[in-house]
Amino acid sequence: MEILSKTLHIVLEIIVSLLTQPFYYIFLLAVLLHYRRQGLLERRLFNIRVHIYAGRVLRTVGAGLLVGALASLVMTGVGIHTQPQLVWIIGGLIVILSLFRLRLAHLIDALALLSLVYMILWFVPDGQFTGWLRPIVDAIRDTDWMGLFALAVLLHVAEAVLFRLQAPGLSSPVAIEGKRGKPVGAYTLDAFWPIPVWLLVPAVGGWMLPWQPLHHSDVWSAGVTLAVLPVMIGTSVLTQSELPQVKARIISKQLWQSSLVLIVLAVAAYWWQPLALLGIWIGVIWREYIVHASRRQEAEQMPMYTHSLRGLRILAVIPGSPADELGIKSAETMYKANGIQVHSPQSLHKALRMNPAFCKLEVLNRDGESKFLQRAIYAGEHHQLGMIFVPEDDAVVTKEAHRLHAFHLLRKPAVSKGIARSPMTVSAPAVEEIEHTAPTPAVVDSNFINRRSRTRKGSSKQSGYKPSGDVIESNEVNTPVSLTKGRTTSNIHADPAPNVDISVPVVETDSAPSVSTPASAADGTTGLPKRSRKTDHR
Structure with missing residues (x-):
């Protein structure tokens, strides 16, 4: 009974210590606001919320509690000598770092900032601080760097595991501005975990340990008590050239590589504690290198979530939707619906409406x-079967994917309009869009020529050429014309000059249609080639 009573007392003390720690509530609120912001951003970009953020919060908080319990058990064997003031200092530093970047709200970054304060205090005399500052300064000067570094290494290993397992499920589709200024699809992998760590703090009159921790074994004989250290771990990356699963595996592998180096330094710091400070800064620099190397890699590779010439490229699939039940994945392409090839969401909707009760997809x-799929369609289901396609050229985009900080969590996500599609762009998916401007000596409407040629038989026969099918409209010489590959149009719509006869046949050869004529070969009065200006003797 006595053992059971002590166990219940310890469990109750663990729960009470967590419920009375304000920084843990702050970190929980930050995670909740972050996933709420993701839902709002998805609505503004795609007019629908892809994921339910409440479920994400539960998974994140549950994983953080599990990791915190395991890290606490390991630290009871390692041992860490800290003070309550230091717990508040570390929590405050994490909050301050989140004001600059959310990915900086990490235990190892807070320890790096604390080490700077620690080194500055070495050059300040002891008598300079009095009052309430005195216990804070003493806590910083007595920091157990070896114990805190060991805890940081444990959480660094946990971050590598959690990012591999949970980051793909916590990813969110976004539309960003590509290198050419047009919207492209991407995924943000913003994964953060609030972790409460229960530490054994030496205290006179506390309960006695049946074992002796490795570190500072001489301070545990007077008794110990529990202190909760709430921390944050996680990182934020963006990918437009890889699947979220692939990107998470790459980042996790790099975190594992840095963890192995940090573990070696932590073991060496047990004999020489200054190595702990060096290991903290190596961990910070390595994490920043992982983030910046990922950005450089994304900038060098081709985007994956862009328009396809064979159909509609899929950016994301809503969980639990008909597309998810059919096994459709992101980065796949919707080719045909009910036997009709689709190239836009409107054509897909039209093809699905041909049979509102059933759909056959390729x-x-x-x-x-x-792969061929078929399924019944029920009332109230998503009109696109739960598929979100890559953004169009006039879609809205976000520019805050790389620079999230705590202030972004307190306001609505900002989006901006993408570059609208040009009205002269050829809509056929297999035609490459090429536009430029060139001067032409004389530009004539060939349809108008064809009508005049029917009344004046012999004009085209004398020239030996047949009229061109391209539409070329203008009424004056040296008019700039907007060209598109495969067709030529003009932006000039002025009325023709009175009493001017421009019924001249258009020259077309077997090669690509020619629009402009060199000035050296043109006649000065009409601007047309001399060989094509025939006289109608009739």
Whole structure:
């Protein structure tokens, strides 16, 4: 009974210590606001919320509690000598760092900032601080760097595992501005975990340990008590060239590599404690290198979530939607619906309306192979079957994906309008859009020529050429014309000059249609080639 009573007393003390720690509530609120902001951003970008942020919060908080319990058990064997003032200092530093970047709200970054304060205090005399500052300064000067570094290494290993397992499920689709200024699809992998760590703090009159921790074994004989150290771990990366699963695996592997180096330094710091300070800064620099190397890699590679010439490229699939039940994945391509090839969300909707109760789909997987799917359609289901396609050229984009900080959590996500599609762009998916401007000596409407040629038989026969099918409209010489590959149009719509006969046949050869004529070969009065200006003797 006595053992059971002590166990219940310890468990009750663990729960009470967590409920009375304000920084843990601050970190919980930050996670809740972050995933709420993700839902708002998805609505503004795609007019629908892809994920339910309440479920994400529960998974994040549950994983953080589990990691905190495991890290606390390991630290009871390692041992850490800290003071309550230091717990508040570390929590405050994490909050301050989150004001600059959310990914800086990390235990190892807070320890790096604390080490700077620690080194500055070495050059300040002891008598300079009095009052309430005195216990804070003493707590910083008596910091157990070896114990805190060991805790940071444990959480660094936990971050590598959690990022591999949970980051793909916590990712969110976004539309960003690509290198050419047009919207492209991407995924943000913003994964943060609030972790409460219960530490054994030496205290006179506390309960006695049946074992002796490795570190500072001489201070545990007087008794110990529990102190909760709430911390944050996690990182934020963006990918537009990889699947979220692939990106999470790459980042997790790099975190594992840095963890191995930090573990070696932590073991060496047990014999020589200054190595703990060096290991903290190595961990910070390595984490920053991982983030910046990921950005450089994304800038060098081709985007994956862009328009496809064979159909509609899928950016994301809403969980629990018909598309999710059919096994459709992101980065696949919707090719046909009910036997009709689709190239836009409007054409997909029109094809699905041909049979409102049933759909037959042909989807191209990531390797370009076809897979055929069919399913009944029920009332109230998503009009696109739960698929979110890559953004159009006039879609709204976000510019805050790389620079999230705590103030972003307190306001609505900002979006901006993308570059609108040009009205002269060819809509056929297989035609490459090329636009430029060139001067032309004389530009004539060939349809108008065809009508005049029917009344004046012989004009085209004398020239030996047949009229061109391209539409070329203008009424004056040296008019700039907007060209598109495969067709030529003009922006000039002025009325023709009175009493001017411009019925001249248009020259077209077997090669690509020519629009402009060199000035050296043109006649000065009409601007047309001399060989094509025939006289109608009739």
